[in-house]
Amino acid sequence: MLITDAVVINQEEIIPGFFRMTMSAGEVAKNARPGQFLHVRCADALDPLLRRPVSIHAVDREKGEVALFYRVAGRGTALLAAREKGDRINILGPLGRGFTRPESSGKVSVAAGGIGIAPLYFLLQELSLINTYANVFLGAATKKQLFFSSEIEALGHSVFPATDDGTAGYHGTVVELFTQNLSDTVYGCGPAGMLKSLCRILEQYKIRGEVSLEERMGCGVGACLSCACKTVSAGENYRYSRVCVEGPVFPAGEVVWA
Amino acid sequence: MLITDAVVINQEEIIPGFFRMTMSAGEVAKNARPGQFLHVRCADALDPLLRRPVSIHAVDREKGEVALFYRVAGRGTALLAAREKGDRINILGPLGRGFTRPESSGKVSVAAGGIGIAPLYFLLQELSLINTYANVFLGAATKKQLFFSSEIEALGHSVFPATDDGTAGYHGTVVELFTQNLSDTVYGCGPAGMLKSLCRILEQYKIRGEVSLEERMGCGVGACLSCACKTVSAGENYRYSRVCVEGPVFPAGEVVWA
Amino acid sequence: MTPQNGGIINGAKTKLAVNIGGIAMKNPVATASGTFGFGSEYAPYIDLNLLGALVVKGITLQPRAGNPTPRLVETTAGVLNSIGLQNPGVERFVGELLPGLAGYDLPVIVNIAGDTIQDYGQLAARLDRAPGVAGLEVNISCPNVKKGGMQFGSDPDMAAEVTRVVKAGTGKPVIVKLSPNVTSIVAIAEQVARAGADALSMINTLLGLAIDLKTRRPVLGNGLGGLSGPAVKPVAVRAVWQVYREVKLPIIGMGGIITAADAIEFILAGATAVALGTANFVNPRATMDVLAGIKRYMIENEVQDINELVGAAHR
Amino acid sequence: MTPQNGGIINGAKTKLAVNIGGIAMKNPVATASGTFGFGSEYAPYIDLNLLGALVVKGITLQPRAGNPTPRLVETTAGVLNSIGLQNPGVERFVGELLPGLAGYDLPVIVNIAGDTIQDYGQLAARLDRAPGVAGLEVNISCPNVKKGGMQFGSDPDMAAEVTRVVKAGTGKPVIVKLSPNVTSIVAIAEQVARAGADALSMINTLLGLAIDLKTRRPVLGNGLGGLSGPAVKPVAVRAVWQVYREVKLPIIGMGGIITAADAIEFILAGATAVALGTANFVNPRATMDVLAGIKRYMIENEVQDINELVGAAHR
Numbered sequence A, B: 001m002l003i004t005d006a007v008v009i010n011q012e013e014i015i016p017g018f019f020r021m022t023m024s025a026g027e028v029a030k031n032a033r034p035g036q037f038l039h040v041r042c043a044d045a046l047d048p049l050l051r052r053p054v055s056i057h058a059v060d061r062e063k064g065e066v067a068l069f070y071r072v073a074g075r076g077t078a079l080l081a082a083r084e085k086g087d088r089i090n091i092l093g094p095l096g097r098g099f100t101r102p103e104s105s106g107k108v109s110v111a112a113g114g115i116g117i118a119p120l121y122f123l124l125q126e127l128s129l130i131n132t133y134a135n136v137f138l139g140a141a142t143k144k145q146l147f148f149s150s151e152i153e154a155l156g157h158s159v160f161p162a163t164d165d166g167t168a169g170y171h172g173t174v175v176e177l178f179t180q181n182l183s184d185t186v187y188g189c190g191p192a193g194m195l196k197s198l199c200r201i202l203e204q205y206k207i208r209g210e211v212s213l214e215e216r217m218g219c220g221v222g223a224c225l226s227c228a229c230k231t232v233s234a235g236e237n238y239r240y241s242r243v244c245v246e247g248p249v250f251p252a253g254e255v256v257w258a
Numbered sequence C, D: 001m002t003p004q005n006g007g008i009i010n011g012a013k014t015k016l017a018v019n020i021g022g023i024a025m026k027n028p029v030a031t032a033s034g035t036f037g038f039g040s041e042y043a044p045y046i047d048l049n050l051l052g053a054l055v056v057k058g059i060t061l062q063p064r065a066g067n068p069t070p071r072l073v074e075t076t077a078g079v080l081n082s083i084g085l086q087n088p089g090v091e092r093f094v095g096e097l098l099p100g101l102a103g104y105d106l107p108v109i110v111n112i113a114g115d116t117i118q119d120y121g122q123l124a125a126r127l128d129r130a131p132g133v134a135g136l137e138v139n140i141s142c143p144n145v146k147k148g149g150m151q152f153g154s155d156p157d158m159a160a161e162v163t164r165v166v167k168a169g170t171g172k173p174v175i176v177k178l179s180p181n182v183t184s185i186v187a188i189a190e191q192v193a194r195a196g197a198d199a200l201s202m203i204n205t206l207l208g209l210a211i212d213l214k215t216r217r218p219v220l221g222n223g224l225g226g227l228s229g230p231a232v233k234p235v236a237v238r239a240v241w242q243v244y245r246e247v248k249l250p251i252i253g254m255g256g257i258i259t260a261a262d263a264i265e266f267i268l269a270g271a272t273a274v275a276l277g278t279a280n281f282v283n284p285r286a287t288m289d290v291l292a293g294i295k296r297y298m299i300e301n302e303v304q305d306i307n308e309l310v311g312a313a314h315r
């Protein structure tokens, strides 16, 4: 939990509008765990004002480097995409509660919808370090948005692609594809609709899972209660948890979907 | 009177905090007259919001280039200084009423205080084109802020420096130095205090003069009445004139000083 | 609806015409009083005929010199001004400035301000006889004058009284311009509606202050000023939203509109038309860019008539 | 004045201690309620002991779940929020959260909010008995709750009544937090002062709205929200300026403070202390940066005691 002026090492447009940015930030690289995020100051001026939460996408501990993978969604991310090698970016983090390790035995899956692969890639890096190999269900609208398949396979995992338009892999949703290939543990990230249906499947089949959520953030450190999401624990009525500290990763069964 | 996306050709830091920026803007170069200004959009975002008025400092009609000479005074000019070769800058202008030509006979002087040389340099360019050579009284706090002496001499004019600290030329104010070398016409630009005392001398000796004023601007085109300055014409009580359209250059006798 | 009233882009026909209390506008984009002079200042940059309406600088009975300088200072994403209603007075306005606008094909709305309730009545009567005035915008919300101004706009009864007097003085449409510096803008709007206003415009500027750290005095010559620009947009959209729910008068929405998205936000909140003020300073073509953007949004979202969008966020 | 109360830089001694209605602050920089949680959230980033005061999130009698999401949206240079006073209720606050703050050497000010006037009285009484509470900040200006909140702050008599009830319930210093969403903040301040308030804090957020162009509905789950951040600063400075002239109570000024220059502007306008809210989101060390900047300004301008600057713009 640091405030760092990270230096941009590399900025790469993977496909139009989707960027991977590598930064030098040794302490962050050392402490980061998969599922955690950085709260990034995109502008120098006061407009846009707030930081933007972006997941930690990959880490190179030896080089002390951290990568983000992000979609240009609006003004903040557009400013981020305009940063060039050598520029400084003020980051806060690593923040939040990440994914927990899978049980030592049992089949592990990862389900990613589109940009949802962002935090899951870091998880896959870490899993392969402990020789745990996962079935990776990569979903996207269309073929070219199936990000990082070969890198993921190079880590030793198996990739199962699914596209909405059928241009690659399974013609349908990533959750449907997962349902045909159930496992003991699953880690999910993607659009709310996808996660909601994933959680329904997990409940139905009593599968242990964790999902990474998004909510608009103010402070990123648990102080402002902006990033609330409805959760339940056993026997409890719902309560609001903070995505920035109790999350962004939640046990699948705790999330209350609208 | 155009809105142009000018392209930065060159950005040069003359001394720390003082920049000369050349832009490609053919139509502006063609139409500009000395004493006019550009209303410059310094930011792309909404903070800082307003344009900043900056005098046209020099023009190269053949190349279609326009130069500005400015001091970093705050956020707007700092952003301007950060622009690099090839960047685009949105400019509005040429705006305002410039200097009028001197009578065909009679000695001409120019009195510049510090950054006040900005518009006067363009005037000196134009004067030398009509073979009119001026005594140029350059005032500054200290030697290194005596800008462009050699360029001005290269145009055929005579430079009379004055510094507050005596590090070069006359030890004292530019107005004192001018008072010792009166002429028939004088063009002045500089801090309000300097212009006020210049105008007093002009009145005393009944010398024809014009001064270029500054006021905070909104629109730059005469619509908002922000840039008011008190003026008088013969027999009139004071009225508020708009620096952006009735000025920035006013006959010395018309300005009502606070 | 005549063809000029709309626009045909990509084969789609978008109806842009709106009516503000009897003033027919060919599109919903107007200029905000005091930021667009008397129109001609911006004629080199845009074709004034393409505007929905032109609202001119505030006019008073007698000429006014305005406030001491500085009159304007930038704040974060906003502008504080204290012009103080500098204007040539209604006689010179009618004699010298109004005729110059006769050649344009657009409704000219005259913004009026008075020190007393009687002033408003006299201004209304004088302008009722003037040719080329499409309607009056009654400024009861100017924060930059000692007498009158915002005072009238802060008290529901006085606001109603000013409205009645103006309505009595003119047969032309009367738009009352509301101040956001009140506990309940709805209460003011309700009284003004009851008093016979044909339309409302909102918001005028928020009362603000900036202090200079060097001089340790207020930056503006007049001390307090009025805040406008993007900074105030959420407050303005809220005011339109609240009033639209309770008062059945057409609204000209303004306050911080820079882009078409901003304008559409006001329309969804309940504004029938919008006005751009500070935006003109940033981009003299802002009105045209906003108009083009509104058309694009309508086409992309298959909105045939802009009036369908008015207040849509309430449904 | 003890050495910790000031700072010695370049040999110059700057006295930073201020007193807010009986609460001794070692410097004038506090946190704004609701933006700094209960302090510990920011402990990894700054040394809480260096703060002038900590004002915690608004506390109610009963626990509150808060408003539906989204609860926050960015506007130009500002933030709209509608948290809706999510909090664990006064009992859990006293039992679980307050003890954690006992180790810090700084005054803890508890922000309280009620649905009814009785709520405020009960909260005051409960907190009067709680150890480690330096004073109460009475929130009569929250725009994000259905009952109570801003309503109390919009009516001078109700504001006074709440103040009286709180004063009756506690012997601790009572700071009343004012809403800018009123016609006359001075009128409210005067009544609150008469009712016995020890200090004032201002401003709470401006009532605002943002509408989503895609869904055509308000962005925030609760509809309206409260605007904070740099956008509102001129309104906040104006409020402090106006109240300072008329009411002789110390003021904690807030609204859009990001830099030391902003803070000094409030102090010159009449604030004895300042609070930072939204700035913490942008820069978790903002309070420390502002404090350092204030010291620098004092040294550069040879100001020995910060109290010399309070209200200096009026002189």
Ligand SMILES: Cc1cc2nc3c(=O)[nH]c(=O)nc-3n(C[C@H](O)[C@H](O)[C@H](O)COP(=O)(O)OP(=O)(O)OC[C@H]3O[C@@H](n4cnc5c(N)ncnc54)[C@H](O)[C@@H]3O)c2cc1C
Pocket (backbone or CB within 6 Å): A037, A048, A052, A053, A054, A055, A056, A069, A070, A071, A072, A073, A074, A075, A076, A077, A078, A115, A118, A119, A213, A214, A215, A216, A217, A243, A248
């Ligand atoms: C914990 C966390 C991790 C994230 N990780 C990544 C990541 O690794 N890669 C990535 O590309 N994105 C990620 N996001 C999303 C990212 O934060 C947003 O895309 C970004 O904040 C948008 O900022 P902007 O200024 O570009 O867009 P804005 O101009 O702020 O908004 C653009 C559009 O997105 C909507 N929007 C903005 N923020 C949110 C939000 N939090 N929830 C829902 N809608 C929103 C707005 O309404 C608007 O329509 C993450 C979000 C969270 C909370």
Ligand SMILES: Cc1cc2nc3c(=O)[nH]c(=O)nc-3n(C[C@H](O)[C@H](O)[C@H](O)COP(=O)(O)OP(=O)(O)OC[C@H]3O[C@@H](n4cnc5c(N)ncnc54)[C@H](O)[C@@H]3O)c2cc1C
Pocket (backbone or CB within 6 Å): B037, B048, B052, B053, B054, B055, B056, B069, B070, B071, B072, B073, B074, B075, B076, B077, B078, B115, B118, B119, B213, B214, B215, B216, B217, B243, B248
């Ligand atoms: C017609 C005209 C021509 C000009 N030509 C030049 C030029 O050629 N070169 C040049 O360096 N400058 C010129 N200026 C001044 C220039 O416009 C300002 O320095 C600039 O606007 C400052 O913007 P900023 O954002 O950098 O500073 P800001 O952050 O806006 O302000 C910095 C400081 O300057 C003060 N300030 C800002 N604008 C004004 C103003 N108009 N009058 C008085 N005080 C002000 C502020 O109070 C503050 O203290 C000209 C001004 C005018 C009106």
Ligand SMILES: Cc1cc2nc3c(=O)[nH]c(=O)nc-3n(C[C@H](O)[C@H](O)[C@H](O)COP(=O)(O)O)c2cc1C
Pocket (backbone or CB within 6 Å): B218, B224, B226, C032, C033, C034, C035, C057, C058, C059, C079, C081, C083, C085, C111, C139, C142, C177, C203, C204, C205, C227, C228, C229, C230, C232, C254, C255, C256, C257, C275, C276, C277, C278, C279
């Ligand atoms: C420089 C300036 C002058 C103004 N003069 C007037 C005026 O004379 N009469 C009036 O009713 N409103 C006046 N206004 C207020 C605007 O018409 C408008 O209500 C306000 O600026 C909000 O819109 P904006 O944010 O788009 O500027 C003025 C605003 C500015 C910035």
Ligand SMILES: Cc1cc2nc3c(=O)[nH]c(=O)nc-3n(C[C@H](O)[C@H](O)[C@H](O)COP(=O)(O)O)c2cc1C
Pocket (backbone or CB within 6 Å): A218, A224, A226, D032, D033, D034, D035, D057, D058, D059, D079, D081, D083, D085, D111, D139, D142, D177, D203, D204, D205, D227, D228, D229, D230, D232, D254, D255, D256, D257, D275, D276, D277, D278, D279
């Ligand atoms: C997310 C958020 C939550 C807030 N919660 C409270 C609160 O519980 N009680 C209160 O009195 N003010 C609350 N406020 C208002 C702030 O304390 C402060 O008055 C306001 O934000 C203006 O200051 P700023 O511009 O520095 O943020 C909240 C503000 C924000 C942004």
Ligand code: FES
Pocket (backbone or CB within 6 Å): A216, A217, A218, A219, A220, A221, A222, A223, A224, A225, A226, A227, A228, A242, A243, A244, A245
């Ligand atoms: S973003 Fe502030 S509590 Fe989560």
Ligand code: FES
Pocket (backbone or CB within 6 Å): B216, B217, B218, B219, B220, B221, B222, B223, B224, B225, B226, B227, B228, B242, B243, B244, B245
């Ligand atoms: S800047 Fe608007 S009238 Fe001169």
